[in-house]
Amino acid sequence: MDAFPAFFPLAGRTVVIAGSGEAADAKARLFEGSPATILRLEGDAALAPQAYAGAVLAFVASEDDVFAAAAAQAARAAHVPVNVVDRPALCDFTTPAVIDRGEVVAAIGTGGASPMLATLLRHDIEARVPEGAGRVAALFRTMQDEIRRVLPEAHRRRAFLRAALSGPVAEAAMAGDMDEAALRLRESLTADRATVGRVQFLTVEGAAELLTLKASRALAAADVLAVDPGINAEVLNLARRDAERIIPAVDRLIQMAQQGLQIVRLIRGPAPPRELQALAQAGVATEVLPVAS
Secondary structure (H helix, E strand, O other), rough: OOOOOOOOOOOOOOOEEEEEHHHHHHHHHHHOOOOOEEEEEEEHHHHOHHHHOOOOOOEEEEOOOHHHHHHHHHHHHHOOOEEEEEOOOHHHOOOEEEEOOOOEEEEEEEOOOOHHHHHHHHHHHHOOOOOOOOHHHHHHHHHHHHHHHOOOOOOHHHHHHHHHHHHHHHHHHHHOOOOHHHHHHHHHHHHOOOOOOEEEEEEOOOHHHHOOOOHHHHHOOOEEEEEEOOOHHHOOOOOOOEEEEEOOOOOHHHHHHHHEEEEEEEEEEOHHHHHHHHHOOOOEEEEOOOOOO
């Protein structure tokens, strides 16, 4: 990862756009519909550091090299991260191709190397992100504290949210009926039961692109990865970064599964019969995932 993607909250914040012309207007359009205050600066006004005071981000767009460098220096003197259009050497950050679904925002960046590639990828991904996704995220945000209070354990909370995202709660929110979605979510929360843990065995014989969709989803949902040595790093990258990674040990797998954790056991050959037998004797649910599509 050559650049770290980060999301800046915009409510109550100021974004400065220095310069004029189509490039500056394009940056302003990025923030249409956002809760940020957009401050446009031109000429000498853009060269004073105090003009940027308190801003969360600054963009400079100008064909004048001297103006662009001076405006960037002014923003940086005010301790504001700055992006200068078409001048990577002057940038503290690059502008990604953005998919905007309100509460759901996705960004594709190439570090400024190929904006066209980022745009093409954005179009591909955008078609797969439904318009109602933002409403689903808004629902979970407004009920976040309530869900955390009822389900303080992170793994139970993740399991509950996974189920809610693929059921009638999400369907109601997608359709725009937020009252019905909230009612269904609270009903599901009241009826929630302790999560049943399990161990899923996944044989890894090559690159990540060879995995089945089911295997990829299992990795994305796992609380724990029990990994044999030599597993392809690309496969491990499909899991959540905060998923715990452990050295395989049957006793520990049993203990974790009995705590309700979802475990993916990554192996380099067939599922070990002794492990399967020990888990079965302990009453732990197991599944051998298909190797490849």
